Amino acid sequence: SQYFKVLIKKMKKIYTFIGGYLPAKNYGGPVTSIANLVLNLENKYEFRIVTSNHEFNERKKLNGIRNGWNDVYGAKVLYLNETQFNYKHIKKILMEDEVSMIYLSSVFHYKLNYPVVRAAKELNIPVLLAPRGELCENALAIGRKKKMLFIKLLRMLGYFDKLYYHTTSEEEYLATNELLKIDKERIFLLPNMHGKNNQIK
Numbered sequence: 001s002q003y004f005k006v007l008i009k010k011m012k013k014i015y016t017f018i019g020g021y022l023p024a025k026n027y028g029g030p031v032t033s034i035a036n037l038v039l040n041l042e043n044k045y046e047f048r049i050v051t052s053n054h055e056f057n058e059r060k061k062l063n064g065i066r067n068g069w070n071d072v073y074g075a076k077v078l079y080l081n082e083t084q085f086n087y088k089h090i091k092k093i094l095m096e097d098e099v100s101m102i103y104l105s106s107v108f109h110y111k112l113n114y115p116v117v118r119a120a121k122e123l124n125i126p127v128l129l130a131p132r133g134e135l136c137e138n139a140l141a142i143g144r145k146k147k148m149l150f151i152k153l154l155r156m157l158g159y160f161d162k163l164y165y166h167t168t169s170e171e172e173y174l175a176t177n178e179l180l181k182i183d184k185e186r187i188f189l190l191p192n193m194h195g196k197n198n199q200i201k
Contacts, residue, residue: 011100042074053079
């Protein structure tokens with residue numbers, strides 16, 4: 001939409017909420033996608049990432065991180081324990097800053113994304129959500145009935161309303177439109193960015 005295009009030109013600070021981030025190594029593709037996004041756009045936007053403080057399927061706190069904001073490959077990163085991934089705490093974080101936009105990954109990471117979306121809607125902060133391939137046929141085929149029921153319930157609750165969507169393929173673009181019942185004006189097709197000179201280890 002025209003509103004979102006104007007917003008992109010004006011935005012300065014992008015907050016990303018994600019289940020795990022660097023220096024963790026086992027959270028999969030979304031971490032690399034976010035890291036590459038930061039490396040490619042850090043001269044245009046200020047990225048702040050809120051994530052968990054441990055490795056995937058572990059409880060031990062990551063080595064080398066500290067309380068408060070950490071400098072990680074061009075972004076400021078705040079590491080939390082899962083008990084802090086709640087509406088009250090997330091809203092407090094957002095209210096303490098001037099947030100231009102929130103970027104989320106995953107349709108199905110409801111435990112983390114729902115309180116973020118709720119707070120964002122209350123604070124009138126636009127949200128861009130990336131399904132990360134979850135709506136493509138091969139991924140959707142795994143546990144399809146449960147996933148479709150979940151999508152239907154969230155549609156009924158209005159969860160997907162007023163969000164914008166970042167898709168990385170034509171298949172994902174069409175699936176977002178058809179399955180989530182999202183107007184195409186709110187869906188953007190942009191392939192994943194590659195890293196710069198293999199800076200991320």
